Amino acid sequence: MHKQSPYLITAAHMVNDSCQSVLPALLPLFIYTYGLSLEQAGFLILANTALSSLLQPLLGYISDKLNQPRLIALGVLLSACSTGMMGIVSSYESLLICATLAGVGSSIFHPEGAKIMNRLGGGKKGKAMGTFAIGGSSGFAFGPLFAGAIAYTIGPQGLSAFTIVGIIMCTILFILMPRIVAYANTLERSIHNTNTDETISMPLRNYWSYFGILFLIILSQSINFRVINAFIPVFWTSQLGASPEQGSFALTVFFSVGIFMTYIGGLLGDKYGPVxxxxxxxxxxxxxxxxxxxxxxxxxxxxxxxxxxxxxxxxKALSYSPTIVLGQTYLAKSIGFASGITLGVSQTIGGLVAPIVGRLADIYSLPLAMLTLVPFLALGLISALFLKSPKDL
Structure with missing residues (x-):
């Protein structure tokens, strides 16, 4: 079972992030059902991401102090239950609450999940994070397709399937987590004793200035990722004349490529360096x-x-694993906090911009509003020029 531990954590990541993918995929349905404006739709994304963005660094910091890997199971459970509730609520306000709680579940899962995966990676942390990222990419790829198929055929109440899967995964994680932690401890001792990994033999130190530069890149990527994730189905239906099902399929296409590229990005990061x-x-x-x-x-x-x-x-997928590994390297003494920023915040903080983009789309047009995302990427590219490779620290 020990060698399969990374794959179990990866599967948990898939379940958690499939829950996170449901809301954007069903925005056309919620807009129709509740008569929402695009600004209100953006606030749904904000509810799903704002508190999560604030909590993840804090929970990562607490994770560094307390070290409670079973929080992974709790995060999956909360995300899954909140997602199931989205299918049975009867008001926009209730939907906001469910979206918020689903984001909180994600904020609980990601810092501790990335931390334990870092330990299970040994001397090939890029590969480990690439494997971990496959779970998230798979969840975002197949979650919209599954949610769309359920909601547009048998009805939104079918989202309870996410809850059932989440309960099963939570139970497995809770039972097996002590064995996974013991295996991670054994692996770390073995690698340290053989001195095969230079990063482990180096004195631990935090490089806050370089991590700050990396954060600007994370911010630029997150704003683009979350807004695109939120409005692709709406863009497909309102601007390209596609059906709601095709809008959900567009999200699946968007994330399916990440299933492979996240893993490749991890391997390339190990070979050529994350920067x-x-x-x-x-x-x-x-x-x-x-x-x-x-x-x-x-x-x-x-x-x-x-x-x-x-x-x-x-x-997006290529930089996923290198960004996490680089952040954990820059903050080697605070891996949980670094994971909360690079893995958690990178997936959520961009949702803060979603209502603004939605408001611009209501006033002008959705294509024009989406153009406002380009300068953020330009800022990220400029910031990347000032990053330092871990081997040069």
Whole structure:
């Protein structure tokens, strides 16, 4: 069972992030059901992300002090139960509460999940984080497809399936977590004794200035990722004339590419260094994001849209694992806190901008509002030029 421990944590990541993917996929349904404006839809994303963004660094800091890996199980349970409740509530206010609690569950899961995966990675932390990221990418890829299929066929109450899966995963994690921690301890002692990993033999130190630069990159990526994630289904239906099912499928395309590229990004980060991979991903992401709002004016707009989504999804996925590993390296004495920022906040803080983009879309248009995301990526690319490779610290 010991060697399968990373895969169990990865599966838990898939369950947790599939719950996080439900809300954007069902925004067209909620807009129709409750008569929401795009600004109100943006506030749903904000409710799902704001408190989570604030909690994850705090919970990561607490994780460094208390070391309670079973919080992983609690995070999955809360996310899954809140997601199931979204299918049976009867008001916009209740939906806001469910979205908030689902975000809190994610904030509990991510810092401790990334921390234990770092320990299970041994001397190949990029590969370990790539494996871990496959779970998140799979959840975001298949969650919208599954949620859309349920909600648009048998009804929103079918979201209770997420709750059932979450309860099963929570039970397994709670029972097996002591064995997983014991295996991680044994692995760390073995690697330390053989002195095969240079980063383990180095004195632990926090490089806050470089971590601050990395945070700017995380912020630029998060704003783009979360807003795109929120409004792709709406963009597909309102601007490209696609059906709601096609809007959910667009999210699946967006995240499916990440299933493979996150793992490849981890391997490339181990081989070439995380800084180079982060810079390359931003160079790939920036022009694709600039072109996306213009596709309604192009022939074969749907095909071009899917191609751009693949490029953006690949760019995001490539930098996923290197960003986490680099953050944990910069803050080697505070891995839980670093994980709360690089893994948790990177997935949530961008939701703070979603209502603003939604408001701009209500006043002007959704394509024009999406163009406001481009300067953030430019800021991230410029910031990446000032990062320092771990081997040069």
């Amino acid at each position: 180079k991979i982060i810079r390359f991903s931003l160079l790939l992401w920036l022009p694709a994001m600039f072109a996306l709002p213009y596709i309604p004016q192009m022939p074969a707009a749907l095909i071009i849209g899917y191609l751009l989504l693949i490029i953006i999804g690949a760019a």
